[in-house]
Amino acid sequence: MSQNINLAVLIDGDNIPSSPVKEMMEEIAKYGNPTIKRIYGDWTRPGLNRWKSLLLENAITPIQQYGYTTGKNATDSAMIIDAMDILYSEKVDGFCLVSSDSDFTRLATRLREAGMQVIGIGEKKTPNPFIVACDKFIYIEILKNQSQNKSADKGESEENVDKITEKEISLIRSTINDLSDDDGWAFLGDVGGLIQKKRPNFDSRNYGFEKLTPLIKATQQFEIEQRETSKSRHKLIYVKNKVRKGKNRR
Numbered sequence: 304m305s306q307n308i309n310l311a312v313l314i315d316g317d318n319i320p321s322s323p324v325k326e327m328m329e330e331i332a333k334y335g336n337p338t339i340k341r342i343y344g345d346w347t348r349p350g351l352n353r354w355k356s357l358l359l360e361n362a363i364t365p366i367q368q369y370g371y372t373t374g375k376n377a378t379d380s381a382m383i384i385d386a387m388d389i390l391y392s393e394k395v396d397g398f399c400l401v402s403s404d405s406d407f408t409r410l411a412t413r414l415r416e417a418g419m420q421v422i423g424i425g426e427k428k429t430p431n432p433f434i435v436a437c438d439k440f441i442y443i444e445i446l447k448n449q450s451q452n453k454s455a456d457k458g459e460s461e462e463n464v465d466k467i468t469e470k471e472i473s474l475i476r477s478t479i480n481d482l483s484d485d486d487g488w489a490f491l492g493d494v495g496g497l498i499q500k501k502r503p504n505f506d507s508r509n510y511g512f513e514k515l516t517p518l519i520k521a522t523q524q525f526e527i528e529q530r531e532t533s534k535s536r537h538k539l540i541y542v543k544n545k546v547r548k549g550k551n552r553r
Contacts, residue, residue: 308396308420310335311389313362313382314400316344319425319443321353326446327362327424331399334422334439339389341366343382379406390417397421400437403429411436423503431539440504448508466510472524474498474505476544479525483543488528491516491540516540 312331331337340363344351347369358365368381382400389395397420400407404425411421412435421436423429427444434440478497482489495515498505512518519525519542526545529538 308335309338309394309401310397310420310422311339311395312337312341312363312399312401313386314340314342315379315382315400315404315407316342316351316354316365318402318404321357323420323443324354324357324363324446327401330424330441330446331422334399337399337419338395340364343368343385345369379404382407383410386414390419391415395419399424401425402433404515405430407435408433409435427447430463434504435502437503439499441506442504442509445506445508466520467518471505471510472522474502475519475522475525479542479544487543488541489543491519491527491542494542496521 306409310331312328327335328340340361342354342358342363343366344354346355346365346367354365357363366381366385382402382512386398386400389398398411398414399422400411401424407423408430412425414421415436415438418424421437423433424443424446425433425440429440429442475494475498476503477486478494481488482493482497498515507513507515510518512521516527520527522547526543528543529543530541532539
């Protein structure tokens with residue numbers, strides 16, 4: 304996703320904690336320029352008081368939405384209506400929907416159908432339908448942990464490796480197979496992009512690694528090769544599945 308695209312950031316104030324707002328805005332800036340930043344909720348409710356002091360600091364516009372009917376989420380409706388208005392205004396190239404509520408699944412799908420990039424941010428309790436409806440989904444818990452550990456060098460510890468299951472290894476392995484050349488090598492950048500499409504909530508930070516490369520190294524299931532290029536000073540990283548014992552025998 305290009306960092307030059309304009310993003311509309313819409314936050315479900317009734318559903319998202321206020322504490323990681325700084326980390327959320329820093330994360331969003333990696334993917335684009337947040338030209339529209341709005342948060343929705345009933346600001347007469349004491350539960351949203353913690354947000355109020357953070358809005359000016361982060362230039363987020365509060366949108367008042369009264370709960371007219373018991374049992375109905377007026378905030379969701381307001382966000383959805385605003386999202387469609389913004390879509391038709393053609394002022395942005397993508398949306399960041401900040402919520403853990405599956406009610407936004409159809410909205411994310413509709414925005415992507417219109418050619419918008421959609422980033423989701425929510426807690427780990429977020430239902431899977433909303434996660435997979437986004438191009439990328441980021442867990443708030445990861446942003447909190449990242450902020451707390453900025454001064455610590457976690458490295459590639461055994462603890463991190465233990466968090467990676469066979470499910471993640473199989474995802475990486477199958478993606479390399481999908482993209483590999485005749486010799487079995489695949490460009491890591493393409494591998495990471497396809498993994499994101501297959502599983503929008505896949506994030507190396509979920510397993511204690513800042514980038515995909517150290518995660519792949521830690522599994523010891525893949526070969527890694529750095530290649531020089533004439534057009535760039537940077538080396539390109541390629542990966543290959545290691546042959547598993549017993550798999551090459553007939």
